[in-house]
Amino acid sequence: MLKALRFFGWPLLTGVLIALLIIQHYPQLVGLPNQDVNLQQAPQTTKVQQGPVSYADAVSIAAPAVANLYTTKMVNKTSKPLFEDPQFRRFFGDNLPKQKRMESSLGSGVIMSPEGYLLTNNHVTTGADQIVVALKDGRETIARVIGSDPETDLAVLKIDLKNLPAITIGSSDNIRIGDVALAIGNPFGVGQTVTMGIISATGRNQLGLNTYEDFIQTDAAINPGNSGGALVDANGNLTGINTAIFSKSGGSQGIGFAIPTKLALDVMKSIIEHGQVIRGWLGIEVQPLTQELAESFGLKDRPGIVVAGIFRDGPAQKAGLQLGDVILNINGELAGDGRRSMNQVARAKPGEKIAIGVMRNGKELKLTAEVGLRPPPAPVANEEQQ
Secondary structure, three states: OHHHHHHHHHHHHHHHHHHHHHHHHHHHHHHOOOOOOOOOOOOOOOOOOOOOOOOOHOOOHHHEEEEEOOOOOOEEEEEHHHHHOOOHHHOOOOOOOOEEEEEEEEEEEOOOOOOOEEEEEEHHOOOOEEEEEEEEOEEEEEEEEEEEEEEOOEEEEEOOOOOOOOOOEEHHHOOOOOEEEEEEEEEEOOOOOEEEEEEEEEEEEOOOOOOOOOOOOOOOOOOOOOOEEEEEEOOOOOOEEEEEEEEOOOOOOOEEEEEEEHHHHHHHHHHHHHHOOOOOOOOOOEEOOOOOHHHHHOOOOOOEEEEEEOOOOOHHHHHOOOOOEEEEEEEEEEEOOHHHHHHHHOOOOOOOOEEEEEEEOEEEEEEEOOOOEOOOOOOOOOOOOO
């Protein structure tokens, strides 16, 4: 027995080792999946790409066109805390003595043209009785509001000074995630400040900030007072108007949002030419097509939005749209996202005719609607601030 083991042992061990080597290097020969990991190795090169050691040139180009804004407004305040007591007001009503109080706030603005037009945020100027514009060269003047658009949170101001340094406009369509971004503004009123970061994302929407959202996201530090300031690229060209931050503490946490120049310029031109932003309107309210609704309509795996409301005598009603209709496409563009589709309508000119494909009672219909003029948003009542 021992002699047999000695005779067969070495060949058996050798065979096992050879089998293990075959399995390790050629697993496919024995029906096992290939375990190779293919890694992409960077090519060896002595050339190292480096960014500029300073963005001072970009800042020197853009900074003179970014102004500090100081707004003031008068608010009413009751003169005695007792007057706020509900029981007291029950007997005396609202005919109570009041006193005026001045409130001030900070913001930033961008000089867009030598003629003195500035862009800033609507929330910076809303309700302001006076807007003081302080330029980087030390000049100060009073601005007047040409118009505003609460639905994009933009406002256009005008100042009357000579030799104004207008900013150079860049293309927001060409920016890429990872590009260097510089935010210039007046955070906390400390004076003009520049912060640097990158473009974190583009096309951000559904944030609940504005009606029309197409934000550039950046991690360049944006703080209170930066609103209405400039977001510029590494060459000092304007790519966006800083408008909001995402923060739980009120300070910068690396998530800031800017309105891209393409949208901001469209709004500014419309306000200057027409006194308001001209937008298309169908007069409908829509809701997403959920999986359950899609199955009930027989629209599995097909995008669409459901008509949830129709304004009386609006363009949609005149075109024959009905509650419960599923809009499949608008002018051939799939209607899978309600916000995107309504933005598509908003970009259409009033009087323009658009084709709407709908599903109704299992049948596809083609309707034609004449786009109307979107009515201005209802004004929000100003509450007294204590």
